[in-house]
Amino acid sequence: MKLKLLLPTIALLFSTAVYAQDITADEIINNYFENTGGKEAWGNLEGIKMTAKINQGGMEIPVEIVQLKTGKMYTKASLQGKELMQNVFDGEVLWSTNFQTMKAEKSDQETTDNAALETKDFPDALFNYKERGYQAELVGKETIEGAETYKVKLTKKPKKVDGKEVENITFYYFETENFVPILQETEIKQAPMAGKIQQTTMSDYQEVEGLYFPFSISSGIKDMGSQAIQIESIELNPEIDDEVFMYPTE
Structure with a gap:
């Protein structure tokens, strides 16, 4: 009896x-x-500008997303003839348009630091991750919507929530065939969704000037459901006026 139990265990350990x-x-x-696209090309990238559409309750909302190597970023949504700026960062100040007052509001210091x-x-957080002081670990294999994937755990520098440092971990699921990520998972650390898992799925990879990006x-x-974002176009190394990122004054 013991031998029958031992043999499968040995086989499992050997296969692992x-x-x-x-x-x-x-x-x-x-x-x-x-x-x-190659690490050299990714390393030479100075910025990304995405034009997309979000379907919200049957209504298509045009969205523009900009991320620059300098750290500056913004998301701009066009809704009923008005432009709403969200998560705008000029390198020091993080601000967004208040949906009710339609005025710009600065984020608190902790949110800005994060x-x-x-x-x-x-x-990409995975790019030169060791130089950033991050750690990557292969957790195993999982099947995601019929696709076999490698599950990789990336541990980054801690964030702060209510003044305390918390783990900053993202799980990536890479297709074993072409090694592109099709799913990311991160545990939410702040209320009211604290403890729940934020999921982002990526598909429809397309080439843009030699680099491949997910367009879906x-x-x-x-x-609990998800929000689809359909990318229409991507511009690499865009020229963006610095004034766009600056917190507006009255």
Whole structure:
């Protein structure tokens, strides 16, 4: 009886050891960047401007998203003839348009500091992750919507929530065939959704000046629905006037 139980255990341990030597998290990440344009090209990228549409209750909302290597960023939505600026960062001040008053409001210092931390991940948190002081670990394999994936855990520098440092971890699911991520998962640390999982799915990778980007993105809370974002165009290294990022004065 003991021998019958022992043999499957040995076989399982042996298969796990073989699998562990098959590929590493570092190799998966390197393959990802090489397959989507090459690390040199990604390293030379100075900025990204995306034009997209969000379907909200049957209404299409045009959206413009800009991220620059300098850390500056903004999201601009056009709604009923008005432009709403969200998550605008000029390198020091983080602000957004209040939907009710339609006036610009600055974020608190903790939110601003966390945003500044995220902007340093351009063009991707996985890019040169070791130099950023991050750690990547291959967790295993999982099947996501019929696709076999490698699950990689990326541990970044902690964020702050209510003055306390909290873990900053993202799980990436890479297709085993072409090494592009099709799903990201992050645990929400702030109320009212604290403890729930934020999911972002990516698909329809297309080439833009030699680099590949997902043109279909969906983001939401796990098991609670998601919001689809359809990318219409992507411009690399756009020229953006610095005044766009500045907090408006009366």
